[in-house]
Amino acid sequence: MDHEIYILIVEDELEVMDAIVNDLSEFEDHFPIETANTAEEAQSVVDQIYHANNEVGLILCDHVLPGKNGVDFLIELQSHDLARNSKKVLVTGQAGLEDTIQAINKARLDHYIAKPWTKEQLDSVVKEQLTNYVIDRKYNPMEFMAILDSVKLAESMRANPLTDN
Amino acid sequence: MQKGFLLNSRVDILKFINKVISDTPDLQKLVVSFNEKEVLFKQGENLPYLYLLLEGGVKLNRENDDGSSLDILTLEPGHFVGLVSFNTGNDSLTTAVALKPIKALRFSQDDFDEYLNNHPRLRHPMQQLMMSNMTDRLMGNVQLESKMHALNQKLEDEGEQLKIAYSKLEDSQQKLVHQEKMATLGELVAGFAHEVNNPAAALLRSSEMLKENFLDLPSGDPRSRIFEIGLNSSPLSSEMVRKRMLEVQKKFPYVKERSIIRKLAQIPEEGHEVIIDQRKKTPIEILVQQFEAGKFIHNIKVASERIANLVKSLKSYSRQDNNEAEMIDLRDGINDTILILSHRLKYLDMEVKMDEIPKTCARLGELNQVWTNILVNACDVLPDGGKLKIRTKTEGEYKIVVSISDNGPGIPDDVLPRIFEPNFTTKNQGAQFGLGLGLAISNEIIRHHGGFIRASNRENGGAKFEIILPVKNC
Numbered sequence: 001m002d003h004e005i006y007i008l009i010v011e012d013e014l015e016v017m018d019a020i021v022n023d024l025s026e027f028e029d030h031f032p033i034e035t036a037n038t039a040e041e042a043q044s045v046v047d048q049i050y051h052a053n054n055e056v057g058l059i060l061c062d063h064v065l066p067g068k069n070g071v072d073f074l075i076e077l078q079s080h081d082l083a084r085n086s087k088k089v090l091v092t093g094q095a096g097l098e099d100t101i102q103a104i105n106k107a108r109l110d111h112y113i114a115k116p117w118t119k120e121q122l123d124s125v126v127k128e129q130l131t132n133y134v135i136d137r138k139y140n141p142m143e144f145m146a147i148l149d150s151v152k153l154a155e156s157m158r159a160n161p162l163t164d165n
Numbered sequence: 166m167q168k169g170f171l172l173n174s175r176v177d178i179l180k181f182i183n184k185v186i187s188d189t190p191d192l193q194k195l196v197v198s199f200n201e202k203e204v205l206f207k208q209g210e211n212l213p214y215l216y217l218l219l220e221g222g223v224k225l226n227r228e229n230d231d232g233s234s235l236d237i238l239t240l241e242p243g244h245f246v247g248l249v250s251f252n253t254g255n256d257s258l259t260t261a262v263a264l265k266p267i268k269a270l271r272f273s274q275d276d277f278d279e280y281l282n283n284h285p286r287l288r289h290p291m292q293q294l295m296m297s298n299m300t301d302r303l304m305g306n307v308q309l310e311s312k313m314h315a316l317n318q319k320l321e322d323e324g325e326q327l328k329i330a331y332s333k334l335e336d337s338q339q340k341l342v343h344q345e346k347m348a349t350l351g352e353l354v355a356g357f358a359h360e361v362n363n364p365a366a367a368l369l370r371s372s373e374m375l376k377e378n379f380l381d382l383p384s385g386d387p388r389s390r391i392f393e394i395g396l397n398s399s400p401l402s403s404e405m406v407r408k409r410m411l412e413v414q415k416k417f418p419y420v421k422e423r424s425i426i427r428k429l430a431q432i433p434e435e436g437h438e439v440i441i442d443q444r445k446k447t448p449i450e451i452l453v454q455q456f457e458a459g460k461f462i463h464n465i466k467v468a469s470e471r472i473a474n475l476v477k478s479l480k481s482y483s484r485q486d487n488n489e490a491e492m493i494d495l496r497d498g499i500n501d502t503i504l505i506l507s508h509r510l511k512y513l514d515m516e517v518k519m520d521e522i523p524k525t526c527a528r529l530g531e532l533n534q535v536w537t538n539i540l541v542n543a544c545d546v547l548p549d550g551g552k553l554k555i556r557t558k559t560e561g562e563y564k565i566v567v568s569i570s571d572n573g574p575g576i577p578d579d580v581l582p583r584i585f586e587p588n589f590t591t592k593n594q595g596a597q598f599g600l601g602l603g604l605a606i607s608n609e610i611i612r613h614h615g616g617f618i619r620a621s622n623r624e625n626g627g628a629k630f631e632i633i634l635p636v637k638n639c
Binding site: 026 | 399550
């Protein structure tokens with residue numbers, strides 16, 4: 001890979017953020033983590049990542065945030081040329097049915113994790129979503145065999161024999 | 166016979182007629198008598214005769230379509246019986262029954278014409294009697310009309326009062342339902358709070374014990390030193406982490422792993438000193454891990470303290486089952502309410518300035534409902550970052566003033582006078598939880614406490630609610 005695929009975490013409670021980041025630290029060698037405490041900050045982090053020619057593979061986003069809420073942020077990202085491809089996961093204890101429906105319909109939400117989460121659950125969702133991202137983007141699966149879902153990656157290799165990228 | 170404007174009285178005319186009867190055998194032939202309860206004619210019959218009542222009394226009654234019977238008139242001596250039907254040729258509208266034994270003159274159409282128009286002695290008295298009968302009935306009619314009008318009026322008034330009573334009943338029913346809901350919620354919350362307290366206490370104790378275990382190292386060991394630094398550090402904002410990660414990369418050029426760089430970024434300067442000091446002696450991963458352990462125990466402690474505080478507030482907030490008045494500091498309830506509503510208030514720019522105020526006799530749970538209603542209303546109208554000010558102060562020796570003001574849109578002039586009325590709500594769109602009772606109930610609670618509540622608009626925009634409560638002993 002000539003560039004980085006980032007994981008972006010949006011969460012306003014610092015202790016909770018700390019816990020999520022630590023649960024995902026095993027991914028960080030392959031997928032650098034970025035964090036933001038508000039939707040506005042997240043927006044600028046997304047821009048910075050793409051500006052540096054990197055990309056956001058996965059966004060884990062809380063719903064209740066000061067200022068713009070998580071679902072609205074994810075919906076807005078759908079009109080972002082590049083970040084619309086990012087996998088989107090809502091990690092929240094407080095999104096109502098209405099908000100969740102909005103997120104699924106308008107932000108093409110990929111997964112919903114209810115707080116409190118477990119490390120196993122978080123790990124498996126992140127692994128699955130990043131695997132899907134890598135396959136969707138047609139990146140060389142070999143590079144991710146060690147960290148992501150190797151069975152699924154191998155299947156995708158058989159379905160789409162590697163070209164020259 | 167007197168002539169003039171006034172008619173002779175029915176009794177006088179009758180006396181005269183009786184005299185004429187006694188002088189006139191032809192007339193005597195027309196005299197008939199009926200026993201008590203005997204029927205002279207029935208409703209719906211065509212009447213061949215007209216009776217002039219000489220003695221006794223007759224009752225006219227009418228059977229209505231629904232089968233009920235209505236007394237129309239009571240006729241006395243000197244009255245004609247069957248007058249309307251006889252004169253118009255229409256079927257009788259009523260049934261005539263003798264109230265007591267009666268005597269009457271019974272005229273056929275021909276007899277009547279003869280006596281009324283041609284009889285030299287009876288002509289005038291009969292005409293006068295006709296007039297008198299008509300006048301009586303007309304007067305009766307007028308009285309009836311005005312009676313009916315009065316009755317209608319009364320009926321309308323009663324209908325109006327019924328409407329008012331009904332709407333009052335509806336109000337109090339809604340209030341009862343609301344109170345019932347609040348009471349149930351209070352119980353639920355109190356039970357929940359109690360249950361959550363145990364695990365929260367366990368968490369807090371465990372974090373303390375974990376701390377002791379980690380500190381069980383020779384004193385001065387760099388590992389326990391950096392663990393303690395972790396114990397006392399709070400998590401940094403993501404912006405700060407980003408900034409410090411750049412600094413860490415310069416400071417520790419030999420660290421390549423991004424996850425370690427991130428962790429180092431969260432360690433304060435004094436921790437960095439320990440790590441640099443221990444370079445080549447203790448692996449950096451071990452020290453970072455020690456710091457993290459301290460930090461996580463700190464996080465557990467902070468989080469479980471937060472749970473404990475929330476529970477405490479929730480418990481005192483929901484103390485509505487205990488409806489006893491007691492000496493309380495109003496500020497405790499306000500603080501609890503602020504904590505309970507923190508999920509909404511955190512979007513606002515809050516300014517809380519509560520002066521020292523004396524304790525007063527009040528019901529804490531009820532007052533919490535008041536603070537909640539006003540604060541929730543403010544949250545509903547304020548945009549993110551809106552300003553909300555809460556003040557407490559004493560006025561003179563015996564009054565406490567709590568004022569809650571915002572910089573929102575204010576209260577429209579047409580709404581202001583009605584704002585404390587039940588069922589007045591501007592939250593029509595969507596299913597807000599309000600019943601339009603919040604402020605009405607608040608008003609009632611404060612009045613019940615011997616105080617008052619007023620709403621106004623601030624000169625420079627925004628709404629202001631002031632609650633004035635007396636300082637008193639229980």
